[in-house]
Amino acid sequence: MRDDMAKLIVERPRLGGHGARKHRPLKDLDLARDKIGMGRAASETGDRKMLNENLAPLRRYITGQVGRPWAKVWAEICANLGVTSTVQQHVRDHISDLVAFNGVTRCGGQVLVLGRWGGPKPLETSWFEFWVDPATGILRRNRQLQTPRMKRKARRKEWQSNLRKRMVERDAQRQYHLLDDGAWWEVTLEEEPTAPAKPNYRSRVVNGKPLSLPFVDVVLRAGLSTLPRHELYGRHGVYSVAKRQLSREEAKRLKLRR
Structure with missing residues (x-):
């Protein structure tokens, strides 16, 4: 050692x-x-x-x-x-x-x-x-040690596995969801509405963070899920504007399993 x-x-x-020494002012040696x-x-x-x-x-x-x-x-x-x-x-x-x-x-x-x-x-x-x-x-x-990074990775892997079981993404705006009623739904998404940031007149600067406007998520309003939106849709900044229940024939054709 x-x-x-x-x-x-x-x-x-x-x-x-x-x-830092080169930026110090010179001293009078006398x-x-x-x-x-x-x-x-x-x-x-x-x-x-x-x-x-x-x-x-x-x-x-x-x-x-x-x-x-x-x-x-x-x-x-x-x-x-x-x-x-x-x-x-x-x-x-x-x-x-x-x-x-x-x-x-x-x-x-x-x-x-x-x-x-x-x-x-x-x-x-x-x-x-x-x-x-x-x-x-x-x-x-300790070969079985679970570091915080390993635990986060395992949680994310488990979350992604559960997400694939209940959600299939068709494109950026449409997803198929197995919701709490046991049926498959086609859900249409949009980005959360925002407004330009308000200027701060005291400091005469503009706050760069956009202001969030009120909106209604049709899936959550109908009580079809209790998950937070970012977990339900797999990403932040979106909400559902339309939903349509799929028939059994549609779900079978799309290979969606309950």
């Missing part, structure tokens, strides 16, 4: 550094003090040091240790990150956010870990990216 891991994770360059501390100089010039939360170096290090005994990995971490330094202790605290190493058990073939509030929960539903096998003490990756 790198001995400067704490600096990589917590520290970042001073605010106002790099290219009025400058002969001696000044580094902290005072950094504060007066705007070079303020700030903390960072960049866990990528720590995550890369732990990833490289997968398959090794956790006791040896933890010994290396303790050798480089002490408890007497606030910054280094801060980094050590983040390890427990990434690795489940306390209270890991197996129950009926399922791995259980201690949740953030103490209760045991399945590993696949936890936020831990790594875990320590209680039988072997080996560090392992």
